[in-house]
Amino acid sequence: MISQKWAERKRRLLVIVPANLRKQWGQELADKFYLPSAILENRSFNEAIRAGNLNPFQRDEIVLCSYQFARTKEPYLRQTNWDLVVIDEAHRLRNVYKSSSKIATAIKQAVSPFPKVLLTATPLQNSLLELYGLVSIIDDFAFGDLKSFRARFARLGNDADFAELKERLRPLCKRTLRKQVLQYVKYTNRHALVQEFVPTAEEQRLYDLVSDYLQQPTLYALPASQRQLMTLILRKLLGSSTHAISSTLDGLANKLEAAATASEAVDVLPDELPDNLEDLDELADEWEEDENSTSQAERVRLNPEQLTEL
Numbered sequence: 001m002i003s004q005k006w007a008e009r010k011r012r013l014l015v016i017v018p019a020n021l022r023k024q025w026g027q028e029l030a031d032k033f034y035l036p037s038a039i040l041e042n043r044s045f046n047e048a049i050r051a052g053n054l055n056p057f058q059r060d061e062i063v064l065c066s067y068q069f070a071r072t073k074e075p076y077l078r079q080t081n082w083d084l085v086v087i088d089e090a091h092r093l094r095n096v097y098k099s100s101s102k103i104a105t106a107i108k109q110a111v112s113p114f115p116k117v118l119l120t121a122t123p124l125q126n127s128l129l130e131l132y133g134l135v136s137i138i139d140d141f142a143f144g145d146l147k148s149f150r151a152r153f154a155r156l157g158n159d160a161d162f163a164e165l166k167e168r169l170r171p172l173c174k175r176t177l178r179k180q181v182l183q184y185v186k187y188t189n190r191h192a193l194v195q196e197f198v199p200t201a202e203e204q205r206l207y208d209l210v211s212d213y214l215q216q217p218t219l220y221a222l223p224a225s226q227r228q229l230m231t232l233i234l235r236k237l238l239g240s241s242t243h244a245i246s247s248t249l250d251g252l253a254n255k256l257e258a259a260a261t262a263s264e265a266v267d268v269l270p271d272e273l274p275d276n277l278e279d280l281d282e283l284a285d286e287w288e289e290d291e292n293s294t295s296q297a298e299r300v301r302l303n304p305e306q307l308t309e310l
Contacts, residue, residue, distance in 0.1 A: 010084070014084070016066070016085065016088070017064060017067075019069075021089070022064045022065070025064050035062055039064045057080045058080050070110065071102065077111060083115070085115065090118035090120040090123075093107065093137060094123070094130035097129060129146070129149070129154065132146065132153075143168065210249075214231050
């Protein structure tokens with residue numbers, strides 16, 4: 001679709017992706033489709049502003065940016081007359097119907113007037129309301145308001161309701177299997193190479209000590225409201241390498257010492273977290289949304305055949 005727009009000389013093309021996929025998207029566009037692209041982030045955006053481009057989104061290249069960046073630059077997105085907006089890993093926007101979903105709401109508002117395509121392999125995870133949220137980004141009137149959708153489709157108690165849901169989705173949702181596009185896309189065969197890793201005694205001791213600490217009932221080093229998220233991040237760093245987590249642990253220790261001196265708990269995120277804060281902010285936004293638990297009645301209750309049909 002992007003190639004077709006480019007061939008038609010419609011060059012206002014935007015791809016919104018998770019921060020860690022920006023480079024891969026640029027490489028794939030170049031290698032497979034010979035299309036030029038540019039990653040917009042704070043540094044490149046500010047450089048373009050200083051060079052005289054008052055809206056760096058307006059350029060003769062495909063623009064790649066992260067979810068968080070799209071949110072922070074929402075006014076600039078609105079001022080660009082996009083020919084096509086592609087949103088990858090779009091299930092990150094599934095909770096757009098919730099007031100807590102700041103990134104999803106900002107992106108939905110910014111690109112609402114423009115043609116858009118949402119790409120995802122996991123459109124449905126916990127609740128059919130997530131399907132309502134994704135569809136609302138494409139067409140805000142496909143299902144009416146949230147109350148109407150909840151009353152009609154939240155439980156799917158009979159075949160008639162399920163049939164109507166499929167019919168409503170038909171013009172909006174297209175499911176494509178890999179086997180259906182093999183004649184167009186030559187996928188590389190994947191062969192797993194397993195490398196056994198055995199931690200040293202010192203590495204295992206560090207892992208055990210950090211794990212024991214993270215499981216304590218009270219942690220003054222982490223803000224209570226973000227403890228689950230921070231624990232996840234620390235475990236990812238711990239599983240990466242000792243170098244990856246060392247500076248973060250130093251930062252936490254320094255903040256604890258300062259807090260002990262001031263007799264108050266730490267209530268801010270450590271500054272020594274990984275440099276790619278766009279990744280962290282995207283994860284934080286999605287995590288906070290999921291903490292608002294879905295009622296049991298609204299959880300997905302579809303059998304495998306129904307899921308396949310959807």
